[in-house]
Amino acid sequence: MTIQPLLTVEQLTKTYGEIQACDRISFSLYPGQILGIIGESGSGKTTLLNAIAHRLPIDSGQVTYHNSIKPTHLAQLPEPDRRRLMRTEWGFVQQNPRDGLRMNVTAGANIGERLMDIGQRHYGNIRTAASKWLAQVEIPPERIDAFPHTFSGGMQQRLQLARVLVTQPKLVLMDEPTGGLDVSVQARLLDLLRSLVRTLNLSVILVTHDIGVVRLLAHRLMVMQGGQVVEQGLTDQVLDDPQHPYTQQLVSATLLP
Amino acid sequence: MNTATTNLTEPGFNFAYLDEQTKRSIRRGLLKAVAIPGHQIPFSSREMPMSYGWGTGGIQVTASVIGKSDTLKVIDQGADDTTNAVNIRRFFKKVCGVKTTEKTTEATLIQTRHRIPETPLNEGQVMVYQVPIPEPLRWIEPSEPETRKMHALEEYGAMYVKLYEDITQYGHIATAYDYPVMVNNRYMMRPSPIPRFDNPKLNMNPALQLFGAGREKRLYALPPYTTVKSLDFEDHPFSVETWDKPCEFCGATDSYLDEVVIDNEGGRMWICSDTDYCEETQKS
Structure with missing residues (x-):
C-alpha cells in the first residue's frame, strides 16, 4: 500500500511583474514529514510559503490538500472554507512573533483565540487547554495571564507555536521560526520542535536560510535560487553530496562549529 | 401645508431640515437595514448644524422618518432635560413644528443617547439611537475590509477574546456599556x-429600533420582535447590573440608577437615570 501525500504542489508559479518569484515548483509532502526550503534572501522562499497557503494570489499551478475525506484543491475552495482550514487543520508560524501574536492580550487569550474561532464557548475549558499547551511548549503555566511583550524572544516564538498547535493542525508552515534568536535559544526551540513533530505527527514546511536548522530538523530539503528549485532530495544526501553549483557554494560557505 | 404648522416652524428650511432627496436616500438605507437586521448599511452622511459626536447620525435618521403627526421625545443619558436632549428637541420643534413630549408612553418617535426608557415600548413606536462607533470588531481588527469579511463569514471568535480578557482580569465580564450582541443569530x-442593563430590552422589542452613526456613515436596525442575544461564555453567563438600594426619589428597585455626588464631603445619592420613569413612579 502506498502512503498518500498530505499536500501536493504542482507547477506553482507566481510573478511580481518582471520578477519570477516562484517558477513552476512541484513537490509532495507526506504525513509526519518535515520539508526544509533553503535559499538566499530573495530566492522566493517566503513567497512560495504564502502562495501555498493562498495568502497571496497565484498565477498558475495547483495546490492539493489531502485530508481524511477527499483531496481539496485550495484554489477552488470557497474563501470561508479556506479561512476555516487555515485556522483548524493548518497553521502558520511567522518569523516575527509580533506578527503572529496579539500583543495586547494575555498569553491565555492568544492560545484560546483559535478555540474561540471554532466555536468553543466555555471559559474554563479554554483556560485549561491554554495552560496545557503552555506546558507543552515549556512556558511555566503560571505565566498564562502575562502579556506577550513581557516574554523573551524565544518564549514569544514558543507561545506562537502553542497558539497554532492548540487546534491540533496536520500541517504547519513555518517562515524562519528561529530567525532573530540567539544560538542557545534557537537550539532549545529546535529541540522542542523536533519532539512536538514526532509526538503530534505534524507535517511541516520549514523555510529558513540556516543550514544548521534544516540539518537538525528536515527530512527532505529543497534548495531554491532565483525562484527555481535547483536541487531537492533527502537532507543528508543534498548537504553531504551537493550536485548543483549553488548548493555546493552554500554548503561550503557554512561555518562549521 | 396648514397655517398652524407654518407659524411654528422656522422659515427658509425644508420640513425636518434635510432636503427631500437626502431623506429619501437615508430611508432607502434604513429599508435595507431593516431587511438585514444588525447589518451595517453605508449612507452618505450630511453635514448637520452641530458637530460630530453630538448625535448627527441619530438626527439624520430622525429627520428622515419624522412626519407631521409624530410626537417626539429626546433622551440624553436617560434624562429629558439635559443640554443635548433639550437642544435636539428644540431643533426638531423649529424645523418640523411637531409635538414634543417627555412621556415615553405619548411619544411615537424617541431619539436616544445612552439609554432605553424603563417604560416598556409598544408596537408602532420608533427608537432612534445615536451611535459613535458602529463596528463591534473595530477594537480587534483595525481594517475595514477585513471586518466586513469577518461579518460576511460570521467569524466572530475574536470578539470572545475581549470577554476572555475581561474575565481573566476582573473575574467577570466587566464590559459595562456598548455590550456586543448577536442579532437574529447572524450579525454581531x-x-x-x-448600559449592559438595557441589553435585555433590545430582545424581542415590539418597537422599531434604528441606529445612525453620522461620522462613521453607517445605519443599522432591529425590526420589531427580533431576537438579540448578548455574548457570553457557558460558564460565565450574561448578567445585568443590580443595586442594593432603591432610587432615593421614587423608590424604584427595577430601574437603572445613577450615582450623584451631592456635596464636598463625599456624600452621594442614587437616583433613576430615566427622569420620566422616576416622575411617573413618584406620582403613582
Missing part, C-alpha cells in the same frame, strides 16, 4: 453606548 452588533 454594537448596541451604541447603552
Whole structure:
C-alpha cells in the first residue's frame, strides 16, 4: 500500500511583474514529514510559503490538500472554507512573533483565540487547554495571564507555536521560526520542535536560510535560487553530496562549529 | 401645508431640515437595514448644524422618518432635560413644528443617547439611537475590509477574546456599556453606548429600533420582535447590573440608577437615570 501525500504542489508559479518569484515548483509532502526550503534572501522562499497557503494570489499551478475525506484543491475552495482550514487543520508560524501574536492580550487569550474561532464557548475549558499547551511548549503555566511583550524572544516564538498547535493542525508552515534568536535559544526551540513533530505527527514546511536548522530538523530539503528549485532530495544526501553549483557554494560557505 | 404648522416652524428650511432627496436616500438605507437586521448599511452622511459626536447620525435618521403627526421625545443619558436632549428637541420643534413630549408612553418617535426608557415600548413606536462607533470588531481588527469579511463569514471568535480578557482580569465580564450582541443569530452588533442593563430590552422589542452613526456613515436596525442575544461564555453567563438600594426619589428597585455626588464631603445619592420613569413612579 502506498502512503498518500498530505499536500501536493504542482507547477506553482507566481510573478511580481518582471520578477519570477516562484517558477513552476512541484513537490509532495507526506504525513509526519518535515520539508526544509533553503535559499538566499530573495530566492522566493517566503513567497512560495504564502502562495501555498493562498495568502497571496497565484498565477498558475495547483495546490492539493489531502485530508481524511477527499483531496481539496485550495484554489477552488470557497474563501470561508479556506479561512476555516487555515485556522483548524493548518497553521502558520511567522518569523516575527509580533506578527503572529496579539500583543495586547494575555498569553491565555492568544492560545484560546483559535478555540474561540471554532466555536468553543466555555471559559474554563479554554483556560485549561491554554495552560496545557503552555506546558507543552515549556512556558511555566503560571505565566498564562502575562502579556506577550513581557516574554523573551524565544518564549514569544514558543507561545506562537502553542497558539497554532492548540487546534491540533496536520500541517504547519513555518517562515524562519528561529530567525532573530540567539544560538542557545534557537537550539532549545529546535529541540522542542523536533519532539512536538514526532509526538503530534505534524507535517511541516520549514523555510529558513540556516543550514544548521534544516540539518537538525528536515527530512527532505529543497534548495531554491532565483525562484527555481535547483536541487531537492533527502537532507543528508543534498548537504553531504551537493550536485548543483549553488548548493555546493552554500554548503561550503557554512561555518562549521 | 396648514397655517398652524407654518407659524411654528422656522422659515427658509425644508420640513425636518434635510432636503427631500437626502431623506429619501437615508430611508432607502434604513429599508435595507431593516431587511438585514444588525447589518451595517453605508449612507452618505450630511453635514448637520452641530458637530460630530453630538448625535448627527441619530438626527439624520430622525429627520428622515419624522412626519407631521409624530410626537417626539429626546433622551440624553436617560434624562429629558439635559443640554443635548433639550437642544435636539428644540431643533426638531423649529424645523418640523411637531409635538414634543417627555412621556415615553405619548411619544411615537424617541431619539436616544445612552439609554432605553424603563417604560416598556409598544408596537408602532420608533427608537432612534445615536451611535459613535458602529463596528463591534473595530477594537480587534483595525481594517475595514477585513471586518466586513469577518461579518460576511460570521467569524466572530475574536470578539470572545475581549470577554476572555475581561474575565481573566476582573473575574467577570466587566464590559459595562456598548455590550456586543448577536442579532437574529447572524450579525454581531454594537448596541451604541447603552448600559449592559438595557441589553435585555433590545430582545424581542415590539418597537422599531434604528441606529445612525453620522461620522462613521453607517445605519443599522432591529425590526420589531427580533431576537438579540448578548455574548457570553457557558460558564460565565450574561448578567445585568443590580443595586442594593432603591432610587432615593421614587423608590424604584427595577430601574437603572445613577450615582450623584451631592456635596464636598463625599456624600452621594442614587437616583433613576430615566427622569420620566422616576416622575411617573413618584406620582403613582
